[in-house]
Each structure stands twice: as structure tokens, then as C-alpha cells.
Amino acid sequence: MSITVAKFGGTSLCDAQQFRKVRDIILSDPSRRFIVASAPGKRFDADEKITDLLLKCHAAAVVGASFEAPFRQIRERFHEIIRALGIAFPLDQEMEALRQRLKRDPQADYAASRGEYLSARILASYLGFTFVDPEWCVCFDASGKLDLPMTRRTMSAALRPLENAVIAGFYGADMNGRIRTLSRGGSDVTGSLAAAAIQADLYENWTDVSGLLATDPRIVESAKTVQYVTYRELRTLSYMGASVLHTDAVMPVSDLDIPINIRNTNRPEAPGTIIVRRLPKGEKKDPIIGVAGRKGMSVIQVEKVMVSDESGFTAILLDMLKTRQLPFEQCLTGIDTVTLVIRSDLLAPCKAELFDEIRRVLSPDYLGLTENLSMIAVVGECGTESSDANAKVLAALARAGLPINTINQGAGKLNLLIGVPEEKYEEAIRAIYYTIDEEA
Numbered sequence: 270m271s272i273t274v275a276k277f278g279g280t281s282l283c284d285a286q287q288f289r290k291v292r293d294i295i296l297s298d299p300s301r302r303f304i305v306a307s308a309p310g311k312r313f314d315a316d317e318k319i320t321d322l323l324l325k326c327h328a329a330a331v332v333g334a335s336f337e338a339p340f341r342q343i344r345e346r347f348h349e350i351i352r353a354l355g356i357a358f359p360l361d362q363e364m365e366a367l368r369q370r371l372k373r374d375p376q377a378d379y380a381a382s383r384g385e386y387l388s389a390r391i392l393a394s395y396l397g398f399t400f401v402d403p404e405w406c407v408c409f410d411a412s413g414k415l416d417l418p419m420t421r422r423t424m425s426a427a428l429r430p431l432e433n434a435v436i437a438g439f440y441g442a443d444m445n446g447r448i449r450t451l452s453r454g455g456s457d458v459t460g461s462l463a464a465a466a467i468q469a470d471l472y473e474n475w476t477d478v479s480g481l482l483a484t485d486p487r488i489v490e491s492a493k494t495v496q497y498v499t500y501r502e503l504r505t506l507s508y509m510g511a512s513v514l515h516t517d518a519v520m521p522v523s524d525l526d527i528p529i530n531i532r533n534t535n536r537p538e539a540p541g542t543i544i545v546r547r548l549p550k551g552e553k554k555d556p557i558i559g560v561a562g563r564k565g566m567s568v569i570q571v572e573k574v575m576v577s578d579e580s581g582f583t584a585i586l587l588d589m590l591k592t593r594q595l596p597f598e599q600c601l602t603g604i605d606t607v608t609l610v611i612r613s614d615l616l617a618p619c620k621a622e623l624f625d626e627i628r629r630v631l632s633p634d635y636l637g638l639t640e641n642l643s644m645i646a647v648v649g650e651c652g653t654e655s656s657d658a659n660a661k662v663l664a665a666l667a668r669a670g671l672p673i674n675t676i677n678q679g680a681g682k683l684n685l686l687i688g689v690p691e692e693k694y695e696e697a698i699r700a701i702y703y704t705i706d707e708e709a
């Protein structure tokens with residue numbers, strides 16, 4: 270029988286009613302044997318996540334202040350869930366252990382991890398599944414970096430003998446037994462690690478949206494859900510700001526070709542988005558699957574006649590960035606120009622000094638800086654391969670009277686990157702989205 274690892278995020282486990290929905294989803298499909306749980310998240314906009322409340326307790330504890338108020342809120346929320354679900358759970362004992370630990374040895378990662386620990390234990394007890402503490406199978410090295418090969422082996426050994434289990438997300442431990450957390454939203458990564466360890470057929474990631482949207486819904490309200498997206502496309506969209514899954518969650522499963530299905534706990538009937546390496550036979554996907562972007566970019570333009578004949582010119586320029594540990598987003602070279610796209614916040618502290626060095630060492634004919642730009646990525650593994658798709662996107666911008674500062678498409682043709690002034694960003698996204706939506 271096939272095996273599904275299902276991860277439920279914070280909004281899917283924010284109160285007892287959500288726990289009930291989660292149980293229905295799990296029990297409706299016997300392949301859902303390995304479950305990864307987040308800590309209870311926000312129930313409404315102004316609410317606080319359990320993880321944030323735990324971090325508040327820790328912040329107070331390290332300075333020897335009282336953490337009673339957030340501590341009480343945490344206890345209340347778990348108490349309410351346990352009471353409404355009608356399960357027996359030693360909450361008072363667990364909370365007392367946490368209180369003592371916060372007083373004796375307040376460590377941020379330990380404190381933050383207790384949300385997932387309690388949530389997963391409660392869910393395991395509600396489902397009658399085995400609880401698996403990632404303290405024993407998600408392994409970090411002494412510097413706090415996740416040890417992927419070791420985790421794969423240890424987790425596989427922990428999960429294989431089990432019929433079913435609930436694993437707490439977001440944390441593990443290093444070889445000294447010290448609890449370490451992943452970065453925020455890291456339960457997505459735990460789900461992916463579990464799916465890889467057990468060589469699951471599918472990794473379901475249950476959240477509060479019905480999948481990945483083709484663009485930012487704050488800009489295009491009617492943005493539609495993408496049915497299929499490749500790992501590479503998702504990586505680009507996430508980098509450009511679309512957020513549906515933790516970026517580190519892709520690699521463990523993509524290596525093994527395990528598809529990820531983003532699903533909505535509040536609309537379980539919706540098929541969601543499936544993230545794959547290659548499309549299943551017979552399935553078709555939109556050639557351009559989405560458009561995303563980022564503001565806060567700067568463009569440096571270095572011009573020198575015959576620069577293309579001067580060997581090492583670009584290398585010297587890039588070396589100047591390297592010595593300052595300044596990453597660049599894009600490097601475009603022309604006949605007499607080199608153009609660099611750099612994040613403005615990273616450029617700001619060394620701008621004057623860098624420009625001085627470029628003038629001194631490279632003696633350009635012209636050195637220009639354009640600030641307040643945004644970069645838009647039109648993403649699609651096969652869409653941007655045809656010049657037709659590119660032409661349509663650029664024509665849409667021209668029709669809307671929008672200026673274009675830079676255009677970049679590498680040989681990989683995964684995406685077309687377009688630089689437009691920041692104040693035209695939303696307009697440009699809309700113009701491109703409506704064109705690709707017509708196409709689909």
C-alpha cells in the first residue's frame with residue numbers, strides 16, 4: 270500500500286475544531302500513516318501563535334522577569350483543545366516541567382520547540398497513533414546545522430517499524446542532546462525529511478490555502494491556483510516572494526522524486542497544487558505558471574568601449590563584490606556594458622566605497638546607478654522557451670505603457686526576469702498576469 274506523509278500547519282491545528290478536521294482528513298485515507306504536526310497557530314488575525322508566546326516566555330525568563338502572562342495563555346490554549354477533544358493528557362505536569370526548565374536554563378530553541386512537542390503529543394493521543402519525538406531522529410551538528418544524511422538514516426530507523434505515527438515538526442537535537450530548531454515555518458522541512466526517510470509516495474502539506482497561486486492575491490484578487498508546478502519553478506517563485514512552503518522543504522523530497530501536494534484543511538475537497546520534478550504522463554500544465562517579484566533592487570551600469578575585448582573586466586568587477594561579501598541577483602553583459610542587479614539594502618552600506626573602487630580600478634567611460642527598481646519573474650519551464658510567450662509578456666507591458674529597465678533570460682529558460690520601476694510594480698504584475706491567464 271502506498272504511504273503518505275501528511276504535515277499539518279499551525280492554522281490547521283489552531284483549536285479543537287481544527288484538530289477534528291485534521292482527524293477526519295487523516296482517517297479518510299489509510300495511506301496517511303505518518304503525520305507531522307506544527308504548533309497551534311493564529312485563530313484570527315490579531316491572535317498569537319503558540320511559538321511566539323513561547324519565545325515571549327523565554328525572552329522574559331533570560332532577564333529573570335516574570336513570564337506568567339504568556340505562560341498562562343499557552344496553558345489555556347492547550348487546555349481548551351484537550352478539554353474539547355475529551356482526551357486525557359498530563360498538561361499540568363508538562364507545563365510545570367516547562368516552567369522549571371525556563372527558570373533553570375532558559376534556551377530559546379528549547380522553549381520554541383515545546384509548541385510542536387505538545388501539539389504532536391495531543392494529536393497522537395487523539396488519533397491513537399504513536400508519538401515520535403524528533404529529539405531522537407532529527408539530527409543537528411554542533412554548530413546547529415541540520416545533518417541531512419544522519420537524519421535520513423535515524424528517522425528511517427525510527428519510522429519504519431511503526432504502523433503509524435505523529436512526529437513533532439520544527440525541531441531536533443544535536444549530538445550533545447541540546448534541542449535545536451529549524452528556521453521559522455520549519456515543520457514543512459520536518460515533513461519533507463519524514464517523507465524522504467520513509468520513501469513515501471506522496472508528501473501532503475496541509476495549510477489554509479488551496480495551493481500555490483499564480484500571482485500575489487494582494488495584487489490580483491482573482492489569481493488562480495496552479496495545478497502542477499515543478500520543483501524548479503517553485504524554487505524561483507519562492508525566491509521571488511511567493512510563499513506557500515518553506516524553501517528548505519523541497520530538496521529532501523525532490524532528490525527522491527516524491528511529489529508534494531499543497532492542500533487546504535478547510536477545503537479538503539480541493540485538489541490543491543502538486544509539486545513534481547516531471548509531470549505524470551498524460552497531464553498537461555500551463556506553459557507559464559506564475560508571475561512573482563521583489564521590490565528594493567538597484568542596478569549598477571558600468572560602460573566602457575570595447576569592454577567585451579578586455580579579458581577579466583567582469584571578473585575584476587565581480588571580485589569587488591566578493592571581497593565585500595555582497596551577493597548579486599543578476600549580471601548582464603553587453604558589448605560595451607556590464608549591468609549588475611543587487612538588493613538595495615545590501616548595497617547601501619558599501620555603495621560609495623564600491624563606486625570609488627570601480628572608478629579607480631576599471632576607469633569606466635560611464636558608471637550609473639538606478640535605484641528603486643523591482644524585479645519581476647515570469648516563470649514556466651516550457652512557457653518562456655517560445656519567443657512567442659516572451660513577446661506576449663513584453664507586448665502586454667508596452668500596451669500598458671510601462672517602462673522596462675532590464676530584461677534577462679538565461680539559456681535555462683526557466684524564467685524571464687524583467688526590471689521595472691518600483692512604483693509600476695503592481696501595474697506590471699497585473700498586465701503580465703492577465704496576459705498569461707488569457708493564454709492558459
Ligand code: ASP
Nearest residue numbers: 307320439453454455456
Ligand atoms: N511553529 C513554528 C513557527 O511558528 C514552526 C512551524 O509552524 O512550522 O514558525
